[in-house]
Amino acid sequence: MSISLWVKPLVLPLLLLLLGMTGLAWGVDGAAPQPLRGDYPDIGISSRAVVWVLAQLHLFFGALILAVPLFVLVIEFLGIITGDQRYDDMAREFLKISLVGFTLTAIFGIILTIALFGLYPQLMSYLARVFDGQWLVYLGVFLLENIFLYAYYYSWDRLREGRQKWGHLGLGVMLNLSGVAIMVLANAWVTFMMAPSGITTDGTVVGDIWDVMHGPLWHPMNLHRFIANIAYGGAVVGAYAAFKFLSSRDLAARAHYDWMGYTSNFIAILAFLPLPFAGYWLMAEIYAYSQQMGITAMGGILAWLFIIQAVLIGTILLAGNFYLWSGMSRSEGAVRYQWLIKYIALVLVAGFLVWVTPHTLILTAAERAALGGSHHPVLGPLGIMPAKNIAVNLMLIATFLSFQLYRRADKVVAVPWAAAGNALMTAIYLVAIANIIFVGVYYGYFTNTVYKVGSSVIQVVSTLVVIVSGIIIDSLMFKNAKKLPSHWGQVSNRSQYALFALPVAYTWLMGLMGYVRSSVKTHWHIYGVMKDNSPDNYIPTIGYAGNMITLVTVLFLLGLLFMFWIADRRVKA
Amino acid sequence: MSESRQVLAKVLGFSLGLIFLFTLVTWLSPQMEGEAPQEQIIKLDTLTQEEFVTLGESLFNGRGACALCHQPPPVGRAPDLRKLNMVTVTAERLADANYQGEATDAASYLRESMLEPGRYVAPGWGMMGSEGVIISPMPAVDKPPMSLTPVEVDAVIAYLLVKDGNPVTVPLPGGEAR
Numbered sequence: 001m002s003i004s005l006w007v008k009p010l011v012l013p014l015l016l017l018l019l020g021m022t023g024l025a026w027g028v029d030g031a032a033p034q035p036l037r038g039d040y041p042d043i044g045i046s047s048r049a050v051v052w053v054l055a056q057l058h059l060f061f062g063a064l065i066l067a068v069p070l071f072v073l074v075i076e077f078l079g080i081i082t083g084d085q086r087y088d089d090m091a092r093e094f095l096k097i098s099l100v101g102f103t104l105t106a107i108f109g110i111i112l113t114i115a116l117f118g119l120y121p122q123l124m125s126y127l128a129r130v131f132d133g134q135w136l137v138y139l140g141v142f143l144l145e146n147i148f149l150y151a152y153y154y155s156w157d158r159l160r161e162g163r164q165k166w167g168h169l170g171l172g173v174m175l176n177l178s179g180v181a182i183m184v185l186a187n188a189w190v191t192f193m194m195a196p197s198g199i200t201t202d203g204t205v206v207g208d209i210w211d212v213m214h215g216p217l218w219h220p221m222n223l224h225r226f227i228a229n230i231a232y233g234g235a236v237v238g239a240y241a242a243f244k245f246l247s248s249r250d251l252a253a254r255a256h257y258d259w260m261g262y263t264s265n266f267i268a269i270l271a272f273l274p275l276p277f278a279g280y281w282l283m284a285e286i287y288a289y290s291q292q293m294g295i296t297a298m299g300g301i302l303a304w305l306f307i308i309q310a311v312l313i314g315t316i317l318l319a320g321n322f323y324l325w326s327g328m329s330r331s332e333g334a335v336r337y338q339w340l341i342k343y344i345a346l347v348l349v350a351g352f353l354v355w356v357t358p359h360t361l362i363l364t365a366a367e368r369a370a371l372g373g374s375h376h377p378v379l380g381p382l383g384i385m386p387a388k389n390i391a392v393n394l395m396l397i398a399t400f401l402s403f404q405l406y407r408r409a410d411k412v413v414a415v416p417w418a419a420a421g422n423a424l425m426t427a428i429y430l431v432a433i434a435n436i437i438f439v440g441v442y443y444g445y446f447t448n449t450v451y452k453v454g455s456s457v458i459q460v461v462s463t464l465v466v467i468v469s470g471i472i473i474d475s476l477m478f479k480n481a482k483k484l485p486s487h488w489g490q491v492s493n494r495s496q497y498a499l500f501a502l503p504v505a506y507t508w509l510m511g512l513m514g515y516v517r518s519s520v521k522t523h524w525h526i527y528g529v530m531k532d533n534s535p536d537n538y539i540p541t542i543g544y545a546g547n548m549i550t551l552v553t554v555l556f557l558l559g560l561l562f563m564f565w566i567a568d569r570r571v572k573a
Numbered sequence: 574m575s576e577s578r579q580v581l582a583k584v585l586g587f588s589l590g591l592i593f594l595f596t597l598v599t600w601l602s603p604q605m606e607g608e609a610p611q612e613q614i615i616k617l618d619t620l621t622q623e624e625f626v627t628l629g630e631s632l633f634n635g636r637g638a639c640a641l642c643h644q645p646p647p648v649g650r651a652p653d654l655r656k657l658n659m660v661t662v663t664a665e666r667l668a669d670a671n672y673q674g675e676a677t678d679a680a681s682y683l684r685e686s687m688l689e690p691g692r693y694v695a696p697g698w699g700m701m702g703s704e705g706v707i708i709s710p711m712p713a714v715d716k717p718p719m720s721l722t723p724v725e726v727d728a729v730i731a732y733l734l735v736k737d738g739n740p741v742t743v744p745l746p747g748g749e750a751r
Contacts, residue, residue, distance in 0.1 A: 246580045247577040557588060
């Protein structure tokens with residue numbers, strides 16, 4: 001083991017520690033500082049743009065290195081349970097790939113920290129003061145994560161057999177626990193800026209560190225990011241497998257990477273399905289904390305952004321479903337279910353069209369006169385949340401149906417109660433769909449706000465009932481089912497492009513949501529406590545944001561290619 | 574070109590094309606900037622009633638953030654004040670058996686609603702609080718992030734009264750009572 005191996009995990013935290021201590025030194029007691037325009041360093045270009053790019057790159061790589069070990073842990077566990085060596089090989093291959101990601105994350109983290117302290121010194125000194133010794137905890141956990149990472153990776157062969165394998169899995173658990181702890185700590189800083197707690201209205205700290213961390217948005221953000229990371233990890237790993245599949249002519253290799261792509265997509269889609277519900281919770285907490293903040297996001301200047309979000313999530317769902325439908329060609333048993341695909345596609349496309357329908361149209365005076373207002377008489381009602389809630393829930397149910405059919409395609413049911421089981425499953429689907437549409441239309445259009453918001457909870461529960469009951473019924477019904485042969489590697493090349501669409505759309509979506517999360521604070525560094533008086537204290541246009549998100553997404557993709565290239569060189573070496 | 578490089582070129586082309594498509598949607602969307610409220614210096618002692626009402630209207634639509642919620646249905650999450658005559662509405666609210674406040678006229682009712690929104694929740698516009706109690710979702714406007722001053726609260730009241738031709742019953746900041 002080389003010295004550099006030990007130097008890297010030690011040097012980076014020490015640098016961060018130094019910066020953290022510098023921040024503490026700048027702090028003073030009492031209220032939050034209120035910097036004036038002239039107090040912000042002028043570097044000739046937008047400070048916000050600099051921080052935007054660095055923060056987003058740090059977050060992309062951070063999400064990846066939290067996601068991949070989680071993904072690797074799940075895969076290694078599946079390998080132990082099933083005894084299938086392919087899982088273990090795949091898990092190791094991916095941990096190897098992510099090693100460079102840890103270094104890139106740390107590098108961007110350090111540059112970001114320097115940029116933040118340099119460009120927003122008053123804000124950072126205040127945050128350093130509020131979070132006090134938590135910086136040290138963060139650095140300690142960061143160090144632990146590095147130690148567990150290297151221990152986990154380098155002990156893979158040594159702890160391969162028997163009970164030792166469980167010990168190795170334990171190292172993976174510790175690696176993931178420290179990774180999640182890092183995420184949770186960083187989330188506390190972000191949510192404190194959105195919905196501060198443990199301080200007075202002038203920013204004086206009155207609570208302990210737990211009061212400061214434990215703001216109203218902390219738990220929803222933790223859950224949302226945790227689930228999203230699993231889906232993101234699956235999507236990135238799937239893209240790697242798709243690339244390997246397309247560039248390989250060897251049948252065995254194609255079969256391996258086809259299987260790898262399938263497994264990754266399986267995890268990505270399964271994790272993605274509950275993600276909107278975590279998003280609902282986060283948004284509901286934002287509304288509960290501040291109506292103004294919620295409406296700024298959903299009904300104010302940022303409202304159009306959710307049309308773009310619809311395009312992105314529509315892309316993810318269509319790509320994910322297309323991959324599942326294409327993958328059904330691997331098994332002859334899929335013929336039984338193929339007639340359903342056109343109906344699923346219809347629901348997805350109709351749902352997508354409802355979701356992208358804007359409420360208010362930007363019109364010329366002549367167009368407005370011809371239309372009789374800025375709202376289209378027929379399409380206008382589709383532009384508001386009740387219609388979109390119906391669309392999203394139906395799209396999720398349709399995606400779960402694709403998922404369920406895919407899982408059933410290579411099996412022949414053996415239990416005597418199969419007909420009753422299928423009837424029950426069909427009834428659950430029909431009742432849930434009817435419930436989602438009825439509740440959405442009745443409460444969304446014919447009652448007032450109190451019930452309107454509450455109705456989305458009923459819809460979410462309906463969708464979750466379908467997903468949970470579907471998993472339970474299928475696991476019981478197909479427990480000892482006859483397995484039909486699956487021809488790995490025989491899937492179409494076209495289907496692999498769906499696996500590239502997923503991480504691209506995920507990454508862009510994460511960038512977009514970062515823009516929303518930061519913009520809902522409007523002209524505040526810390527909402528309601530510390531004003532942002534910098535030259536960038538306005539919400540930029542969606543076009544500008546789109547350019548920035550594209551820039552960071554392309555930079556991230558280049559970083560990913562670099563990561564894969566290094567990993568490939570290591571394998572060859 | 575090797576097999577891998579050909580695949581790489583295709584994959585990059587596909588990914589960049591998709592990214593461009595997403596960016597294109599943002600370019601085609603309405604381009605609006607969310608300006609931070611500008612500091613305004615107003616000479617209170619020489620403020621005319623017309624200027625006072627204009628200040629109230631700009632606060633209603635801007636820093637006061639009233640117009641975010643007080644919009645026409647189905648988007649609005651609070652009564653559409655621009656469509657309601659507040660003197661008429663106040664008379665109805667004060668006569669409501671559920672009214673628990675201390676207001677006696679439109680101006681005092683509006684002030685009470687802005688500073689203590691929980692005193693009375695307009696029927697159908699509350700949200701479910703703990704133990705099934707209906708609470709007001711509206712924040713107090715004199716608290717952050719709006720932090721309206723007493724003069725600014727009066728300006729908003731003046732605007733809400735004048736827009737329907739009602740007389741202004743709040744004092745001008747210069748001290749002149751009307």
